[in-house]
Amino acid sequence: MTTPFPSRIRFSEAQQIIARVAGAFPMPAERVPLSRALGRVLAEDLVATLALPGFDNSAMDGFALRSADGDAPRQLVGEQFAGRTGGFVLGPGQCLRITTGAAMPAGADAVLVKENARVDADTVFPLQTARSGQHVRRMAEDVAVGDEVLITGTVLDGSKLSLAAALGHHDLAVRRKPTVAVFTTGDELRAPGQPLAPGEIYDSNRVLLQALLIAEGYEPVAWPVLADDPDTIAAALRDAAFSFDLVLTCGGVSAGEKDFLPGFLASEGQVHFWKVLMRPGMPLLFGRLGDAHFLGLPGNPVSVLATFLTLGRLLLDGLQGRATPRSRLRARLTGDVVKSHERFEFLRGVLSCDHDGQLWVEPNPADGSHRLRAAAQSNALIMLGEGAGRWSSGTVMDVLPYAGLEAGR
Numbered sequence: 001m002t003t004p005f006p007s008r009i010r011f012s013e014a015q016q017i018i019a020r021v022a023g024a025f026p027m028p029a030e031r032v033p034l035s036r037a038l039g040r041v042l043a044e045d046l047v048a049t050l051a052l053p054g055f056d057n058s059a060m061d062g063f064a065l066r067s068a069d070g071d072a073p074r075q076l077v078g079e080q081f082a083g084r085t086g087g088f089v090l091g092p093g094q095c096l097r098i099t100t101g102a103a104m105p106a107g108a109d110a111v112l113v114k115e116n117a118r119v120d121a122d123t124v125f126p127l128q129t130a131r132s133g134q135h136v137r138r139m140a141e142d143v144a145v146g147d148e149v150l151i152t153g154t155v156l157d158g159s160k161l162s163l164a165a166a167l168g169h170h171d172l173a174v175r176r177k178p179t180v181a182v183f184t185t186g187d188e189l190r191a192p193g194q195p196l197a198p199g200e201i202y203d204s205n206r207v208l209l210q211a212l213l214i215a216e217g218y219e220p221v222a223w224p225v226l227a228d229d230p231d232t233i234a235a236a237l238r239d240a241a242f243s244f245d246l247v248l249t250c251g252g253v254s255a256g257e258k259d260f261l262p263g264f265l266a267s268e269g270q271v272h273f274w275k276v277l278m279r280p281g282m283p284l285l286f287g288r289l290g291d292a293h294f295l296g297l298p299g300n301p302v303s304v305l306a307t308f309l310t311l312g313r314l315l316l317d318g319l320q321g322r323a324t325p326r327s328r329l330r331a332r333l334t335g336d337v338v339k340s341h342e343r344f345e346f347l348r349g350v351l352s353c354d355h356d357g358q359l360w361v362e363p364n365p366a367d368g369s370h371r372l373r374a375a376a377q378s379n380a381l382i383m384l385g386e387g388a389g390r391w392s393s394g395t396v397m398d399v400l401p402y403a404g405l406e407a408g409r
């Protein structure tokens with residue numbers, strides 16, 4: 001049977017389709033104060049209208065002086081602390097007490113560090129010769145007026161927000177973060193803490209999806225577990241599609257008797273693709289439902305992890321116009337890996353850095369998509385790519401970290 005939409009597509013094709021769709025539905029921009037902009041994607045170019053530093057100032061606590069006076073004792077003519085300017089003009093043989101960040105007085109070209117001076121009443125004896133420019137922060141040496149300091153698409157971290165603040169911005173134009181409705185599906189699922197009947201399992205994907213989303217700065221709204229019933233599923237998903245930018249589900253996307261999502265999306269919405277030649281995560285379903293994007297992740301926990309990290313994030317990043325690349329590292333395998341199938345495989349592994357700065361990744365042999373413990377004990381996906389292959393210990397691989405690196409090795 002042929003499907004009216006792409007099916008069993010290559011991983012790279014899935015990436016392209018997701019990026020294209022995301023690019024066609026950019027999230028609107030909004031202005032938010034700096035205090036709420038962490039992790040947001042900048043929706044404007046930031047051009048400096050101030051210089052940084054804004055004026056020549058001292059890098060140390062000490063005495064502003066004229067280097068041309070050499071080692072000669074100086075006459076202390078006053079003091080100028082950060083935040084004030086006294087309009088001082090230093091003449092030959094004079095110096096001014098100064099603190100870090102205070103404006104340099106006219107006539108001075110160097111700062112003698114406090115510890116390198118002996119002060120006797122109004123006379124300062126240099127214990128070291130100050131060189132011209134020493135301990136002086138020059139106006140505009142960091143940023144000049146007109147410099148483009150941050151560009152559209154940048155993900156804002158603390159240091160970038162701090163730079164915006166130093167330039168006087170109190171709010172920034174950023175993309176609105178997509179709202180996400182999270183559904184887990186399956187008659188077998190029970191909430192942790194409830195008793196289990198025979199054949200039932202605990203819903204472990206809900207907290208996984210919530211954690212993955214929260215780690216990316218989203219505020220996921222988790223809905224009750226959906227039973228494997230077409231009407232229940234249809235009612236809940238239709239409802240969510242009215243109010244959320246993304247409806248994210250897991251389970252029910254394969255070809256089993258109880259996998260209703262592909263048929264539902266095909267009849268009520270639009271399927272961009274179903275099934276990607278990747279492992280884990282093959283039955284991934286992507287499309288539109290009402291006004292929302294729809295991403296149906298497979299039910300196996302490790303499939304959720306791999307598909308969210310590689311393709312779910314791509315969608316969310318694209319919707320926000322994120323230009324900052326995701327960190328993709330290269331590490332050497334600590335052991336041999338063999339792959340006998342054609343699909344693009346993401347294997348779990350432990351990424352660590354040795355004392356010589358070399359990254360290593362230890363593949364976990366438990367490669368089943370239900371092997372949650374292997375994922376929990378790992379911190380990276382090892383990208384084996386397409387095609388069968390054999391990689392010997394020491395081979396350099398692409399890895400995608402999903403948790404903090406192990407220290408030492």
Ligand code: AMP
Pocket residue numbers: 184185186188189201202203204205206250251252253254256298299300301
């Ligand atoms: P499905 O795609 O619905 O057939 O699910 C594939 C496998 O993942 C089955 O073994 C399910 O029991 C399991 N599974 C589905 N959803 C979850 C969930 N929320 N938590 C844990 N396991 C799940």
Ligand code: MG
Pocket residue numbers: 185186187228251252258299
């Ligand atoms: Mg199911």
